[in-house]
Amino acid sequence: MSVGDGTVLAVEGLKVDIELRHSTVHAVDDVSFTIAARETVGLVGESGCGKTTIGLAVLGLLPVGGDIVGGSIRLGGDDLTAFDEDAMLRVRGNRIGIVFQDPLTSLNPTMTIGDQVGEPLRIHRGASARAARGSAAELLALVGLPAPQRQLDRYPHELSGGMRQRVSLATALACEPALLIADEPTTALDVTTQDQILELFARLKDELGMAVLLITHDMGVVAGQADRVLVMYAGKLVEAGGTDSIFYEVRHRYTEALLESIPRMTTSRSEPLYSIPGQPPDLSRPPGGCRFAARCAYATDECRAAVPPFFGEPAHLFACIHPVEAAAA
Amino acid sequence: MSADLEFVEGRVTHDAVPEEGTVGQVRAWRLAVDVFLENKLALAGAVMIVLIVLFCFVGPLVYHTDQIHTNIEEATLPPSWDHPLGTDDVGYDQLGRLMVGGQTSLEVALGAAAVAIVLGVIWGAVAGYVGGFVDSFMMRIVDAILAIPALFLLLFLAAVTTPSVPLLIGVVGLIAWLVPARLVRGETLSLRTREYVQAVKVMGGGPTRIVTRHIVPNTIGTVMVNATFQVADAILLVAALSFLGLGIPPPAANWGGMLSNGLNYTYSGYWWLIYPPGIAIVLTVVCFNFIGDALRDAFEVRLRRR
Amino acid sequence: MTAYLIRRIAQALVVLLLVTVIIFVMLHELPGGTARAVLGERATNDAIAQFNAQHGLDNPLPLQYWNWLSETLQGNLGFSYKQNETVSQLLSERLPKTALLAGLSVMLALVIAIPLGFLQALRRNKPIDYVLTGAAFIFYSTPAFWLALVLITLFAIHWHVFPAQAPQGSVSNILSQPSGLVLPVATITLVSVAFYSRYVRSSTLENLMQDYVRTARAKGASTSRIAVRHVLRNALVPVVTLVGLSLPFVFAGTLISEQIFNYPGMGLLFYNAAVARDYPVLLGVTLVVGTATVVGSLLADLCYALLDPRVRYVKS
Numbered sequence: 035m036s037v038g039d040g041t042v043l044a045v046e047g048l049k050v051d052i053e054l055r056h057s058t059v060h061a062v063d064d065v066s067f068t069i070a071a072r073e074t075v076g077l078v079g080e081s082g083c084g085k086t087t088i089g090l091a092v093l094g095l096l097p098v099g100g101d102i103v104g105g106s107i108r109l110g111g112d113d114l115t116a117f118d119e120d121a122m123l124r125v126r127g128n129r130i131g132i133v134f135q136d137p138l139t140s141l142n143p144t145m146t147i148g149d150q151v152g153e154p155l156r157i158h159r160g161a162s163a164r165a166a167r168g169s170a171a172e173l174l175a176l177v178g179l180p181a182p183q184r185q186l187d188r189y190p191h192e193l194s195g196g197m198r199q200r201v202s203l204a205t206a207l208a209c210e211p212a213l214l215i216a217d218e219p220t221t222a223l224d225v226t227t228q229d230q231i232l233e234l235f236a237r238l239k240d241e242l243g244m245a246v247l248l249i250t251h252d253m254g255v256v257a258g259q260a261d262r263v264l265v266m267y268a269g270k271l272v273e274a275g276g277t278d279s280i281f282y283e284v285r286h287r288y289t290e291a292l293l294e295s296i297p298r299m300t301t302s303r304s305e306p307l308y309s310i311p312g313q314p315p316d317l318s319r320p321p322g323g324c325r326f327a328a329r330c331a332y333a334t335d336e337c338r339a340a341v342p343p344f345f346g347e348p349a350h351l352f353a354c355i356h357p358v359e360a361a362a363a
Numbered sequence: 364m365s366a367d368l369e370f371v372e373g374r375v376t377h378d379a380v381p382e383e384g385t386v387g388q389v390r391a392w393r394l395a396v397d398v399f400l401e402n403k404l405a406l407a408g409a410v411m412i413v414l415i416v417l418f419c420f421v422g423p424l425v426y427h428t429d430q431i432h433t434n435i436e437e438a439t440l441p442p443s444w445d446h447p448l449g450t451d452d453v454g455y456d457q458l459g460r461l462m463v464g465g466q467t468s469l470e471v472a473l474g475a476a477a478v479a480i481v482l483g484v485i486w487g488a489v490a491g492y493v494g495g496f497v498d499s500f501m502m503r504i505v506d507a508i509l510a511i512p513a514l515f516l517l518l519f520l521a522a523v524t525t526p527s528v529p530l531l532i533g534v535v536g537l538i539a540w541l542v543p544a545r546l547v548r549g550e551t552l553s554l555r556t557r558e559y560v561q562a563v564k565v566m567g568g569g570p571t572r573i574v575t576r577h578i579v580p581n582t583i584g585t586v587m588v589n590a591t592f593q594v595a596d597a598i599l600l601v602a603a604l605s606f607l608g609l610g611i612p613p614p615a616a617n618w619g620g621m622l623s624n625g626l627n628y629t630y631s632g633y634w635w636l637i638y639p640p641g642i643a644i645v646l647t648v649v650c651f652n653f654i655g656d657a658l659r660d661a662f663e664v665r666l667r668r669r
Numbered sequence: 670m671t672a673y674l675i676r677r678i679a680q681a682l683v684v685l686l687l688v689t690v691i692i693f694v695m696l697h698e699l700p701g702g703t704a705r706a707v708l709g710e711r712a713t714n715d716a717i718a719q720f721n722a723q724h725g726l727d728n729p730l731p732l733q734y735w736n737w738l739s740e741t742l743q744g745n746l747g748f749s750y751k752q753n754e755t756v757s758q759l760l761s762e763r764l765p766k767t768a769l770l771a772g773l774s775v776m777l778a779l780v781i782a783i784p785l786g787f788l789q790a791l792r793r794n795k796p797i798d799y800v801l802t803g804a805a806f807i808f809y810s811t812p813a814f815w816l817a818l819v820l821i822t823l824f825a826i827h828w829h830v831f832p833a834q835a836p837q838g839s840v841s842n843i844l845s846q847p848s849g850l851v852l853p854v855a856t857i858t859l860v861s862v863a864f865y866s867r868y869v870r871s872s873t874l875e876n877l878m879q880d881y882v883r884t885a886r887a888k889g890a891s892t893s894r895i896a897v898r899h900v901l902r903n904a905l906v907p908v909v910t911l912v913g914l915s916l917p918f919v920f921a922g923t924l925i926s927e928q929i930f931n932y933p934g935m936g937l938l939f940y941n942a943a944v945a946r947d948y949p950v951l952l953g954v955t956l957v958v959g960t961a962t963v964v965g966s967l968l969a970d971l972c973y974a975l976l977d978p979r980v981r982y983v984k985s
Binding site for chain 2: 680684685687691806809811812813814815818826914917918920921924928939940943944951955958959960962963
Binding site: 093095123124125126127128131132134136139140141142143144145153154157158189191202205206 | 879880881883884885886887888889890891894899902903906976977978979
């Protein structure tokens, strides 16, 4: 299901607008990236930066008022933006799987685990109830649920948060999708469970040869799991590169600030926690130049004049006119 | 603005719980008002109610008729310049009677709703806050009274006494308090565990303070919605009572009595005895229902918690 | 699940007991007491005293209650002097007929209201929603007796389709003349449909907003699959409780409908008794209706537990 060079997802110049009651929010503005098989790409940014919107746009599940107004989304050889609803129905849950943030509300409270996990198979593979049930048990075993046969007849509220998230994962993987989108998959879980779930993701990604888009605001999650990182701010991509490159050779001032605000074990207790001053801009009336300029200590008039282009090499791009100094070669 | 941004991220998340401090509350109220004002039906309903109230209470000051003394010679006259809505079977001018009757109907309905709300809120808040066996018992009492249809209770009462306006207000109110009690109790149960309530407790606030200052104000939304429906129901209930012949006796007027009286003449073609009171009832009740519905939508927006 | 069952049944019993207390209080509050009601306004004080002594009406209240309760539980609901029959006899004649009327009305109302409310939710704020909502509001806001008379005027007088009077006699006799049932049932159904469909609509809407619907869409489920297999099932769960809670409302409807169409059920019995000040009958009917409501509520709650697995494990 992938193009010859192993690229599973290719997003090019994506623009998404959301029509609200009194205004139009430009939630995603000209974002481009690719994900290859067996690669985890972390999409990070604060709340409201547009990262979840991208995930929903790929699936064609934008909320009422949301529309893709530019760019393309290619899955394998197909441009999903050109697909009608019927075509998208065959893609969702089949070629693309998604795991959402809150496992309790994401699962139907009155349907058994077995029915819910097997449902994609019944929809896309025409599986009989019994066959779906059998496959569901296998999937539950795959995601590490103990006693999978017994879980089939239980209900979501009977399971713990971690178990529910595994169930959501099993459901997403049922039809062996080429792409897995994980939207804040661990945010609602406690720290130890977070670790376990992320390990699971990594293992299954390799086993099943999927491409993974990991959407999160947690830099720690990204550091441990992602091969490449895309940093978003106010609807635009500001920095993109390999994980090591981003963390150890950060260039964009926003990414620098983000990394700075992660509390560290080594920070002395008397030092206040660093947080980025100011607020993200109003996306219904975005500023003309660099969107981070208003909160950036290094911004100049040049920054505010026009949106900065991408600098650097393809392996590590950053849209910043006054970036962090590159380490001496 | 931040409430809108939650829409942008594609779903109503847990983060969309409105802040419980004053700033969050103000913003949430504004959103609720917005939603209410957008509902054209509710707006029309509200305007209509104002007009109806003016008609009933200010109307007689402008348009004088005698609603006490019967005048058989002028009975069942069709609409004319002298009597724009005709006269009824004992000679009362229908238009004037519609106004005066409206006063009674509205008074009873609004009065009963007020009684019901006050009683219901107190009962429900106490039950919900105290919890345990007391709560269980208080709610069982509510269930028991609810089990008996209001109409039955009222009929029984009417068979035993002669209804007057204050008595009707009291009795209808005493039956209507049950639903608000249930609603408030439910809300209190969930609000009781909120963090800001715990905070007040820690600060040394006593139960009365917590209930009156923190819990009850947060139930206002649900209570307001229910209050409008209570008014609507009360009008219909009293009308039914009048129809069954056990309402307030003449010369007092009320829409239900006028309608049921008029229905005696269905086959005589005296439409002016039937449609004006009937339409008055339906119109008023519909308006209150529209308003209640819109209020409920507006408060659902505000209380988007889970 | 069993714990829940036991708890609910225990609660229902308590409520039932309280209902009997209320009835008893009503009985006791009759002006002048039962003696005067039975013997008439002109009875002498001696006759009253004798009657009271005879019927144990001068005993302390709790004892009276106990006696009354034991009598009631044995099926002795008193005697109607006005109709010269035991109350239980009258009730056993009338109850099945009211049950028939109420049952038919509720079932018909649900059969119409559920698809209607569902459709309204799916087509929220489109013209069809406004039209149906408007119609529902109007029916719900119209006094039932006026509605009944409109129905009679249209269907019985103008177009001689259905009779204006309900069939009399036994249940089987009534059932043998189904056309006579149409208008009485229609009166109650029309108002109930309005009530139920609004509720179905809002319950469906609430479910449509839930995250699990988004998950279902993300699985590639078609709209019809989501609507029927996910949303409808969840949306109907609270409707079950609603039906249980609406029983008093339905009984009130039968009262009016029976009175207008002269249908020989409990509602008409109650009305006639109210006019005639026949207190034993009034109380007997109230007791039966109250009990029916409590039992109905209990059944509704049990169905709720069957349908919604979360309920079975929640501690109160």
